[in-house]
C-alpha cells in the first residue's frame with residue numbers, strides 16, 4: 250500500500266515491479282531497459298530482480314518490436330518500450346499491420362497479448378524530431394487499445410494492465426508529466442479494469458475536454474477560478490471501439506462552453522476526432538473553443554515555442570472574455586512554459602470515473 | 610574541410626582543438642540559458658570527423674547524426690551559427706528550429722544531420738543518387754554510430770547504394786556503445802561487419818579512428834573507391850570521452866565501460882596521438898603546443914563573443 254507521494258516515473262516503476270511479480274509471462278523489452286536507471290527511471294533496478302525478463306536489445310526497433318508481437322501471439326505478455334514515439338515509427342508495420350490485425354485476420358481465436366509503452370509529446374529543447382504527438386495513428390487503427398495516463402495514479406494502473414494485456418494495448422506516456430506527483434493505493438484490483446474517462450467536478454456550464462498532459466493546464470485553470478464553475482472531462486483510454494460514453498455526450502450537450510485543450514496538433518488528430526464524434530450527435534458550433542498548438546512541428550528555440558502549447562492563462566482570459574469568470578491571469582514566465590510540469594495531483598481527485606475492461 | 614598535405618598535422622590538430630574547445634564551452638555554459646537543446650558531445654572522438662573531412666573537396670557532401678558538432682565544423686561549418694543553434698538563438702544554422710541535433714551548412718555542403726537512428730543513411734543515398742543524376746562528380750559521406758548501424762535500414766541502404774552504384778561512403782563511428790549498451794549486449798558473438806558489408810557488395814575498411822593520420826589515409830582510399838561507384842563502409846574505432854548525452858563529464862569509470870577506463874581513454878586521446886604522430890614526423894613539440902593554444906584561444910574568443918550576444922527570451 251502506498252499512500253505516499255510518488256511521481257509519474259516512480260508509479261510506472263512500482264507497477265512494473267508488481268506486474269513482473271504477478272505474471273511470470275510478462276517481459277519488458279527495449280533499448281536500455283535493463284540499465285540501473287533504465288527507461289528514464291521507469292525500469293529502475295528491475296533487471297537486477299528479473300534479469301531474464303527485463304531485456305536490452307540491439308538498436309533495431311522493427312525487429313525487437315516484431316519479436317514482442319511474435320511473443321505476444323505465443324502466449325507471453327511482452328511490453329515493448331520506446332523512449333520517443335518517433336522511435337516506434339520504425340516499427341509501425343509490426344504495431345499497426347501485424348499486432349492490431351492479428352486476431353481478427355486469423356479468425357478470432359489467436360490473441361496477441363502485446364503491450365507497448367511509447368513516450369510522446371513535449372519535452373523542452375528536444376526539437377522537431379523528438380516531440381511529435383502521433384496519437385491519431387494509433388486511435389485510428391482498429392484492434393488497438395490506446396491509453397493516456399494523465400497522472401501518476403493512472404500511469405500505475407495502466408502499466409499494471411499492460412502486464413496482463415489480453416489484446417494489443419498501447420500506453421502513450423507524456424514525458425512532460427514525468428515529474429508530476431500523486432498519491433494512491435497500490436491495490437490488488439483486477440488489473441484489466443481501467444479508467445476510461447475521468448470527470449473532475451460536478452456538472453457545469455463550462456467544460457474542459459482534454460487528455461494526457463492537457464490535464465495539467467485544465468486543473469490549473471479549474472483551481473484558479475471558482476471551482477464549481479468548471480468541470481473537466483479527461484479521456485483516459487479507448488478500448489475496442491471508439492464510441493464515446495453517453496455521460497460525456499450528456500454533459501457536453503447540456504453545457505454552454507466547451508473548451509478543448511489539446512497539446513497535440515489538432516487538425517485531423519485525436520481531439521478533432523473526438524469533436525467529430527460529438528458533432529454527429531449534438532450541436533457544438535455555438536459553444537466550442539479549441540486551444541491547441543499551431544499546425545507546425547515544435548521547434549527548439551524558446552522564442553519560437555513561446556506560444557506553442559496551450560496554457561492555462563490563455564484559457565482563463567478567454568473565460569473572462571465570455572463572462573464565465575472575473576479572474577484574469579498574467580502570462581506565464583519562462584520557467585512555467587519551459588520546465589516540465591511539477592504539479593501535485595493528490596488534491597485533485599476525480600469526482601467520477603467511468604471504467605472499462607480490457608478483453609481479448 | 611580539405612586539408613593541405615603540407616600542413617596536415619597543423620590543420621588537423623587545430624581542427625580537433627576547435628571542435629573540442631567549442632564543445633567544452635557549450636558543456637560549461639549549457640545550463641545558463643535553460644535551453645537543454647538535446648546535447649551529444651563528440652569530445653574524445655574528434656579525429657574521425659577531422660580525418661575523413663580532410664580528404665573531401667568542398668563539392669563533396671557530408672551528412673550526420675545526433676552527435677554532429679564535429680562533423681559540421683570539420684566540413685567547414687560556421688562556428689558562430691553552431692553556437693547560436695545549440696543555445697536556441699534564431700541566428701543559428703537552422704534558425705533555432707533544430708537545436709544541437711540538427712546541424713546544417715549548405716554553403717559547404719554539410720547537408721544536414723538528424724537524430725533518428727538509421728534515418729540518415731538512406732537520405733544520404735538519395736543525395737548521392739541525385740549528384741549522379743545531376744551530373745555532379747562528388748562523393749557523399751554519411752556518419753552513423755555503431756548503434757545506428759544495427760538498424761535494418763542501414764543494411765538496406767548499403768544494398769541500395771551498391772545496386773545503384775552511388776558514390777557514397779558510410780562512416781561507422783564505433784565508440785563501442787549505444788548509450789550504455791556494449792557490443793556484446795547487442796550482437797551475437799559471431800557478428801561480422803565485414804562479412805555483412807562485403808556480402809552486400811560494398812567495400813569494407815576498418816581503421817583506428819583515434820589516429821587522425823590513419824583516418825585520413827583510409828579516407829583517401831575510401832574516396833577513390835566511392836568515386837568509382839563502389840560504396841564504402843569506413844569503420845572507425847573511436848573513444849567517447851563523455852557520457853552519452855548531456856554536458857556532464859564522465860570522470861569516474863562508469864560501470865558500463867569495459868576496458869575503456871578513463872585512464873585508457875586519456876592514453877588514447879586523439880589529440881595526444883596526433884601530437885605524437887606529428888613529433889614522429891619531425892615537428893617540434895613546442896610548435897605543436899603553440900598551434901594548440903592558438904587554436905584554443907581563437908575558438909574561445911569566437912564562442913565567448915557569440916555567447917554574449919545570445920538572445921533567446923523575450924520573457925523573464
Ligand SMILES: Cc1ncc(C[n+]2csc(CCOP(=O)(O)OP(=O)(O)O)c2C)c(N)n1
Pocket residue numbers: 280308310332335336339649675676724725726727753754755756757758784786787788853
Ligand atoms: C530510432 C531511434 N531509436 C532510439 C534512439 C535513441 N538514441 C539516441 S542516440 C542512441 C545511441 C546511438 O548509438 P550510436 O548509433 O552508436 O551513436 P553514438 O551515440 O554512440 O554516437 C539512442 C539509442 C533514436 N534516436 N532513434
